[in-house]
Amino acid sequence: MALFFDSKWFDARMEGLGLSRGDVANALGLSAEQLVEMWKDQRELSAHDVRILSALLAVNPEEIARHAGISTPVPRNEDTILERLDRIERELAELKTQLNKRI
Secondary structure (H helix, E strand, O other): OOOOOOHHHHHHHHHHHOOOHHHHHHHHOOOHHHHHHHHOOOOOOOHHHHHHHHHHHOOOHHHHHHHHOOOOOOOOOHHHHHHHHHHHHHHHHHHHHHHHHHO
């Protein structure tokens, strides 16, 4: 994991994909100045930023976090959250069915 924001890695990745810093700023909803702060490690990335950069740069969120500095959060796996929600909904439906049988 990088101690500080690895701007060289991000610039190289963007160049390989034909993206500019302006493209990244637009995707993140930041001004050019705010993106410069991020590149200088003066602005921390949020988990939401990591998700967007992950999709934009075609790498997993862990890779983004690894190059974004030591305090960068790795977003939770959304599939896991959706799986948990599905399980809870199934269990709730089963409980409702059992309660209706008793009535």
